[in-house]
Amino acid sequence: MIRVQREDFDLGEELRALSAGDHGIGGVASFVGLVRDMAGGEKVGAMMLEHYPGMTEKMLGRIEAEALERWPLNASLIIHRYGRLEPGDQIVLVATASPHREAALESCHFLIDWLKTKAPFWKLEDTPDGGQWVDARDSDGDAAARWIKQPTSE
Amino acid sequence: MIRVQREDFDLGEELRALSAGDHGIGGVASFVGLVRDMAGGEKVGAMMLEHYPGMTEKMLGRIEAEALERWPLNASLIIHRYGRLEPGDQIVLVATASPHREAALESCHFLIDWLKTKAPFWKLEDTPDGGQWVDARDSDGDAAARWIKQPTSE
């Protein structure tokens, strides 16, 4: 399931709902991204998270479908917020449930790495020097590239 | 922090407490292990989780210390239950908080892999054929082995 929303979410409730009633699930892996008060050594106040309505949902849906195809998952969830966020606020949640520990952990890692380079979101941070658009980081591209499937010699 | 307990835990509350008040945290990764109702193709009822009081705490403390040494973590948590557990019950929680996404995700993965092969717990499953001690899996040893540090040529 994917959700793009302005409102905050209840982490415990979301994770509970993900595995509720399915006793075939052996593990639930999750990652929550939070707004940090520091960026590149500079103090950050709030930030504005802009997105591309329509394309965001399309890309998140595709990222999730890719994970469901690659790993044996009983359930998965991506929640991404937009709008004004303060330090300490939750930005994003990715969570996966699987019979198998490794599948849950790997697919969770995949989802957040993949999302970072594909989902159309942009961060405008309040800094002492005014609003600063956050630059994409090469390390995010590298992290996502790890998950590119190598062609197999079939 | 490590805790070995018979009682259940509130996942949302534990994760919230892990990052509360620290706005330097950019990500919280977690893994929750649940009791499955299937094992090796056989229907499982409840299970009894036995442990070695004293050594368990010692090993979990050491596993956590190893993660704190290897990754830049603001906080970490391991909760492991023992006693009688039913399908769907939470067995274990590992969670890590870091300024950096990769550090949180990797250290969380490390903690559960490492714990699986080092923490002195044993599972006795109720099956239609009576109580069955669960065998250790080679795949757990392989998963843990990935995290053994290679000697560096210093």
Add this chain to the structure above:
Amino acid sequence: MKLLYFAWLKTKTGVSEETVSPPEEVKTVADLLGWIKQRGPGFEDALADIEALRVAVNQEYAEMTDPVSAGDEVALFPPVTGG
């Protein structure tokens, strides 16, 4: 054709959304960017470094050589920074 601008592209162009009718010679993404660029100093500034841009046609990431046509929704934005 509908054009959308996000993040600093919106700031520099001063436009978030507009409906345009480029001339017939505009057949690809590269053609379209060239055409937008000559529409004024704000556009020229925003599109100065094509390498720093990402383009989506009908909400799909597109290459410079991909075709564009009258009914398309084309979005211009910097590399994404969500998560």
Add this chain to the structure above:
Amino acid sequence: MKLLYFAWLKTKTGVSEETVSPPEEVKTVADLLGWIKQRGPGFEDALADIEALRVAVNQEYAEMTDPVSAGDEVALFPPVTGG
């Protein structure tokens, strides 16, 4: 010396904890296992496959060649299956 047995080692020996005084010749983990094994059929059965056992001395994983002495707490158990 305190001995602890866990999981199916406890089931097979019928003992979870005992205090023993092995003879002086018992100087290593291997010596100790050999001594325990000859104490009766339950012990012999439980310790039949030494490869399937793990041993902790004073709550630290130990090798066959590690020393054991009078005041030690020695635990015998199968490979762990927590998590």
